[in-house]
Amino acid sequence: MKYVYCPACGKKLTSKYSYDEGNVPSCNHCKTLYFDTPKPTVVVAVVKEDEILLLKQSYIYKNSKVLVSGYVSQGETVEETALREVLEETGIAIKDIKYLGSCSIPEKDLLMLTYMANYSSGSLVKSQEVEGVEWVKIKDALSQMEEDVVGRAVVKRVLCELSKG
Numbered sequence: 001m002k003y004v005y006c007p008a009c010g011k012k013l014t015s016k017y018s019y020d021e022g023n024v025p026s027c028n029h030c031k032t033l034y035f036d037t038p039k040p041t042v043v044v045a046v047v048k049e050d051e052i053l054l055l056k057q058s059y060i061y062k063n064s065k066v067l068v069s070g071y072v073s074q075g076e077t078v079e080e081t082a083l084r085e086v087l088e089e090t091g092i093a094i095k096d097i098k099y100l101g102s103c104s105i106p107e108k109d110l111l112m113l114t115y116m117a118n119y120s121s122g123s124l125v126k127s128q129e130v131e132g133v134e135w136v137k138i139k140d141a142l143s144q145m146e147e148d149v150v151g152r153a154v155v156k157r158v159l160c161e162l163s164k165g
C-alpha cells in the first residue's frame with residue numbers, strides 16, 4: 001500500500017532517504033517510515049486422499065469455488081495463519097503443511113503465500129463467513145474454480161506434488 005498520510009497522526013508524509021531502500025515515505029512527526037509493502041495472506045490447499053477442500057464465497061468469486069485463504073495477523077507465523085484459517089472456516093485440523101511458493105498481486109496489495117496440507121482430524125463445520133464448504137475430487141477441482149487464477153495455479157502445483165508420491 002502506498003502511504004501518503006501518516007496512519008498514526010494524519011500528517012502528510014515526506015520522502016526520506018533510507019540507505020539501501022532508497023527514498024521512503026516518512027512521518028517527520030512520528031519518526032516512522034512507511035514502506036510500500038503488500039499484505040501477507042495465506043492460501044491453503046487441504047488434501048484428503050483424492051479430494052481437496054473448496055469453499056464457496058460469492059463476495060470473492062460469484063461463479064467459482066476457492067481454496068481456504070486469509071490474512072496473516074500481527075504476531076502470528078504464516079504456518080499458524082494456515083492452521084487457524086482452515087480451522088475457523090471449515091472446522092478441521094490440518095497437518096504436514098508444505099510451502100508451495102508465493103504470488104504477488106500489487107493491484108490488490110497482496111502477497112499470497114501458498115501452501116498444501118493434509119487433513120488431520122475433525123469434520124466440516126461451515127463458518128458464518130463461508131457460504132459453502134466441501135470436499136471435491138482433486139481431478140474435478142479446476143473445472144469448479146474458473147475465476148480463481150491463483151487457486152488454480154495452487155491446485156496444479158498440488159497435482160504435481162502428489163504425482164511425485
Ligand SMILES: [Zn+2]
Nearest residue numbers: 006009027030
Ligand atoms: Zn505521524
